[in-house]
Amino acid sequence: MLTKRELLRTAAMTTITLAATRTVPAFAQASTDRPGFLKAKDVAEAGFIYGLPIVMNYAVMYEYAVDRNSGQFKAPFNQIKNEPNVFTYKDTAIVTPNSDTPYSFVWMDLRAEPIILSVPAVDPKRYYSVMLCDGNTYNYGYIGNRATGSEAGDYMVAGPDWKGVTPPGIKKVFRSSTQFSVAGYRTQLFNADDLDNVKKVQDGYKVQTLSAFLKQPVTTAAAAVDFPKIDKELVKTNFFEFLDFALQFAPVQENEKEMRAKLATIGVGPGKTFNFRDLPLEQKLEIGLGMKEGERKIDEAVASVGKDVNGWRVSSLPGDSAHYNGDWLKRAVAAKAGIYGNDAVEAVYPLTRTDSDGQTLDGSKHTYTLTFAPGQQPPVNAFWSITMYDGKTQLLIENPINRYLINSPMLSGMKTSTDGSLTFYIQNKSPGADKEANWLPAPDGPIYLVMRLYWPKTESPSILPAGEGTWQPPGIKRVS
Structure with a gap:
């Protein structure tokens, strides 16, 4: 089964053995207008950085709405799928998934x-949001408590070419x-006994075509699309074919x-001419080296993103087209750090792989604590969380x-110290x-932690x- 982390880890590993043993047809030889080796490698590198979010998005769409x-299939296009539970370790299609709020897609x-x-109308005390994200991974709009209020309402989403x-x-x-897009709904779950109330809210989410909303007959229909299968093996060599398609x-x-x-x-x-398997060996190497270098730059940028x-x-990575303003590395970093992340006004995501001394977090070697001093919990209008991930797969x-x-x-349900501070045990x-109420279980290996501040306050702190x-998140302390 494809995970986006596996996609990222394998996308640049183009095998020279495969390239060397493949028979190359004469028509695939380099044309006179193709750039030289180094320049083509640079184009592939830049193209990988530019295209990674688009291909990642296509992979999720394929698993959720096509295959x-x-x-991981959810529902066909233009049909909503409500998840009555939060995500667990069994959900692998999206890296760094949110397990705070049952999703609808x-x-x-x-x-x-x-x-x-x-x-529907939603209790103002219950946080919910509908994030609209297109095939370019631009967050182009929000519905929800913060953005539009808690009242019921009808909202229209139109494609780039619609005129009406x-x-x-x-x-x-x-x-x-883009012509394909996703709406991701987050509905707050207060506790396990609250699930039926979440389901009632989800039942009020309705999706219709414009013609159905107007109770009019359908006058036009979209052509059928032959969506190419995507998985971690195909992405090794077919990355640019998937980008070409999208x-x-x-x-x-x-x-x-x-x-x-x-x-x-x-x-x-345009014309979809790219076919990796039919390229000469030299061009395979250009593409492979460019992808590998592009991935290296993305990984380095993820590790040093923000402050x-x-x-x-x-940091405040995700946003709309104007937010990225053609900074393709910034967009790629946002996707790799956690595709479909919110704008900073909706949620901020402090993340870490290190303790307060800069040492790599590793559950197989150490135990850790995280303490919020009295009155120093994350300042939010909605709620906050700290989520544990496997450091290798996210x-x-x-x-x-x-x-x-x-x-x-x-x-x-947790224990606070006599001075009012709150300590979590990360191990x-x-x-x-006596401490298990405050235990956040860690993997037996590298740790990746993400803090989420939903609807962060704008006034100090x-x-x-x-x-x-x-306001600053406290550091993680190594105990042993």
């Missing part, structure tokens, strides 16, 4: 007509930059023209108490019955601007 046998095919998303009249009653129109549904934006023109020089672009605050990296880990995170709604084995705010 019914993927093991709808993958939208916007080619023929817009989609209407209707939400907005019907009465629509509160807002959102415009996707770009046909993403009309070029002004700040992409230069990159698209570069990609065209190695056969990626180091007590060992946590604090996936949730199986553990004996089925606890993947600690969040603020859980605090009533692979139980810290003992605040984590905003991200990394520069007056």
